[in-house]
Amino acid sequence: MAISIYSSTYNGLQGVIINVEVEISRGLPAFNIVGLADTAVRESKERVRSAIINSGYDFPLGKITVNLAPADIKKVGSLLDLPIAIGILAATDQINSEGINNFIIVGELSLNGDITSIRGALPIVIEGIRNNLVKFIVPTVNALECSLIEKAEIYPFDTLNQVTTYLKHRDMLPYKNNCVNRKKDSNMDFSEVVGQNATKRALEIACAGGHNIIMFGPPGCGKSMLASRIPTILPSLTYEESLDVTKIYSITGKLHPNEGLIVNRPYRAPHHTATKTALIGGGSQLVPGEITLSHHGILFLDELLEFNKTVLEVLREPLESKQITISRCTGSVVYPADFMLVASLNPCPCGYYLSKVRECTCSDHDRIKYLSKLSGPFLDRIDMFSFAYAHNFNEMTSTTKEESSESIRKRVEAARQIQRKRFALEKLNCNGDMSGRHIRKYCTVDSAAEDILNRYFNKFPFSMRIYNKVLKISRTIADLENSKDITSSHVVEAISYRQFIKGDVI
Template identity: 55%
Template structure:
């Protein structure tokens, strides 16, 4: 009679219940694993054999067949080691596990029988809860991650012996999650930024509505310094947002042992030599890329014109759809990527066009340089702002700028307005509005409508640019705590669409 142990696999950030069926029968001694396993799962045969023997148990010299059902789901990773080992011990009557169907078991085994961390524990836990399985046996390393799900009863262990002892004696209480949410006050603060009032305002508007922002300025003007402080004015992640971020970091294997739920918004800064696969995601195991790791946080692309053009163009869909679908021969996965893009660049190769220092570039060199930002890509950016060099008087000024704390209060208030507005729409911010929601929530009076009609016709704006102007105007109105969009909101939003040549695009 075959023994059945419940475990799970994951595809993207979604879990999938898997049954480990163990059959030990007569025949020539062999150990086979079937059910669409990858190489790491096939290699578990040697790990399981050594772990069972080195833990003081007997390994059967018989024909062993392990089936991972359903067979149409690709099984990836070493998390099946522990359920396979437990199944073999039950099948050889070395232990009795009468209520095995109430437990979901996962974990990688070392040759000595120690349990090692595995990826994807959080989505697997959520899938288990959805299938009415509340008890989880897993490595000690993954205890914090699994226990963030309130309904989960987590039993973490260091090695195979401890698991067997628990199955025999049931002498362990479930692990309790220490909900020690910490709002760490970092050293970075907007009060360190001297001057740059127009840029600070643009950053505040972008943060309030989760809009994408492009900063243009000469070298040393403070673009990177400003971008590093954007996270200090964003509200903390909600429980639902934190779960989404934690699931992504779980499947990518980037969670630390002491990390349960992620409360800090991600801040990702890929280097300009990054490939399109590293940025978008993919590879043999269809891992999330930088755009997904920045989900519900910030993706900062410094010196964006130093990126390869083909890498920049793959950002078009994530910036618009806020999800990325990766299709490869090994499968198809969908990852969320609702990030706030902060982009910084110099205006020309020498970096000083439009500043107080003389530019040494020729006109065609400037056009070729800035031309790496294609029209479709610029269309997907909500705000443009110029970061000027500071004068000597500004550098010597002893007065501090407005602190991150006071800016964050206004941003949180605007975000709360948006949260209440979109309560029934399943979105969080103005930047996520589609055409239907723009028509519903961005209604203009006659004066505002005439202003934007004139600009639309004069500069031949695209429909996407028009909708982004309305979204930004809606955010400005929220910051000013106004229910209706007024002319001043539209005028300010239009100023944020001015590019290098002073044209509105």
């Protein structure tokens, strides 16, 4: 008789419940795993064999067949070691199999029978709850992560022997999570940045409305320093957002065992040598890339023009659709990519064009060639541009106290609260997510503002997309001032953030 045990794998960011069916029959000794298993699952045969023997049990000499159902779903990872081992022991009557189908069992086995950590434990628990399976046997290392879901009954273990003892006696209460998730204090603050008030204002607007922004200016003016402090003025993650981010880091194995629910917004800053796969994800296992790891957070691209042009172009789809679809011969997955893009660049190869630090040594041809890496469609997806100037001596020696991140964050959170109320019935988080339909509904302007837009359009013709971006930025500026209406001053300031390098409105 075949023994059937519930276990799970994952596809993308979703857990998938599977049945591990074990049957032992007479015949020449063999150990076969069927059901579209990847290499890590197929290699579990040797880990399971050694773990059973080193735990003091007998390994059967007959023909062992393990079926992973449903057979048309690819099974990935080493998390099926433990259910396969339990299935073999139950099929040979070495342990009691009564009530075993009440559990979802996952875990990787070492050769001596220890249970080691797995990836994707949180999505597995969420999927189990959806299927009315509330009891989970998991590695101890993953206990805190799994217990984030209130309805789940988590039973963590360190060894195979502990699992078999529990299945025999059922003498253990579920794991209780006593961890309190607190936002980690940052040792960085906007008050440490001298000057750059215009760029600070631009970043405040970008954070308040979820707008993508590029900072440009000479080397050493503080662009990277400003970017690294953006998380300190962003609003806190909601519970749903925290759960989404934690699932992503669980799947990728980047979740610290003692971290629990991630409450800080992600901040990712890949090097400019990063490949397309590193940025958007992919590979043989279709793993998430940097844009997914930045979900609900910040993706900072320092020295933007040093990135390969083809790498930058792959950002166009996720910037527009807030997700990325990765299709390979091994399958297809859709990963979320709702991030705020922040980038910095020098205005020319030498870096000193438009600065008063030193004379630019680049020709017009050099500057045009340098900036050609940024295509028109890519720039169309950037909401704001801000020039960071070189400091003068008086600013560097000034003792004036700069505004702190806390005071800026209060204004940002107040503006986000206004947007949450506005979009309560819409599937939107902030102004930056508005489509044309929402812009027509929520971004009406008065006659004076409309006249200003008309004059700028006649002087600097721009696309419908740019027109919509100006209105979205204007709406955010109005929210920061707690203004119901978009006035001409809001529109003028919004247009000023569309000036790039030579001051042209784009």
